[in-house]
Amino acid sequence: MTKLNPKNTATHFVKVYHGFGHAHNMQAFGHVFKQKIHYSTNAGDGFLQSVSQLMRLFFVQPLAGVRVRLTWENQQFESVTESDGFFRFEWQSENSVPAGWHRVTISSLDEEGKPVASGEGMVFIPHITQYGIISDIDDTVMVSHSATVFKRLRELLTRNAFSRKVFADSARLYNLLGLAQTTADTPNPFFYVSSSEWNLYDYLLQVFRHNKLPEGALLLNQVKRWFELWKTGKTKHEGKLLRIVRILEAFPNQQFILLGDNSQSDPAIYQSITEKYQGRIFAVYIRNVHPEKITVTSQILNGIQQTGVHALLFNSSLEAIEHVDKIGLSA
Secondary structure: OOOOOHHHOOOOEEEOOOEEEEEEEEEEEEEOOOOOOOOOOOOOOHHHHHHHHHHHHOOOOOOOOOEEEEOOOOOEEEOOOOOOOOOEEEEEEEEOOOOOEEEEEEEEEOOOOEEEEEEEEEEEEOOOOOOEEEEEOOOOEEEEOOOOHHHHHHHHHHHHHHHOEEEOOHHHHHHHHHOOOOOOOOOOOOEEEEEEHHHHHHHHHHHHHOOOOOOOOEEEEOOOOOOHHHHHOOOOOOHHHHHHHHHHHHOOEEEEEEEEOOOHHHHHHHHHHHEEEEEEEEEEEEEOOOOOHHHHHHHHHHHHHHOEEEEEEEEEEEEHHHHHHOOOOOO
């Protein structure tokens, strides 16, 4: 347990990310940093501007042991930041919460319990739909070369949110899944579970919005400092699995569609999920970005199919779109 450190309240910034929940069960999370962390770029920014904006996201100083207070309607809850400045709130709303985006305020406190700094975030309450969508980001939605450190860093540092390459027809595929067995006014919820760090939160939001991908809750990896940049995009198998489990536990009445790639551990993670949550997973889609892994990936997906789950290893988003139509999701 992180010890309370009131001295950390001297100067800092409260960063709140998109949370999620349903009816009464709510979740919100964020960080407390010593200074503001924000990403802002323009389509015309050159190489040096892009690198500078990106690097700023890793020159952060997380603050541990800071008391934080969440204000939700007439309710308040308190917690303490962890060793990396991260905080998480899970609470029961006194009132039933309608579908949509709802504002939440989280403040850091001094030793007397008075607010020092505040941040606002949004909590996403999905409509009651048949499906939820859980997707990886790197090498699933956008080209990242996650398996190779040098290539990943080059892609990350040399391309801003406007020039970052997204796989062709990804937006078409994801927006199609957003409407699977539902309508535009009650879209399926999206949860993006990635090995990318929380440092990249604003960057990823801008990439998604620029490419017209469905917005949803992002669950990312532990924040890193500038001297750990070479380790960006690396996380343990168990960490990503746990984040997916939290989503499934939060929405017990929905089936899920999982999307990932075979650059790292997505096939094995999704196999574990389908085994643990039988009847909860409707389909698994894996983008083939490493042809040398086709045999092992196919074996895993064949095993998933044996449990009655639809599964596809695809090379292009168009193949996945055809499969979505084939199994009746686009009807």
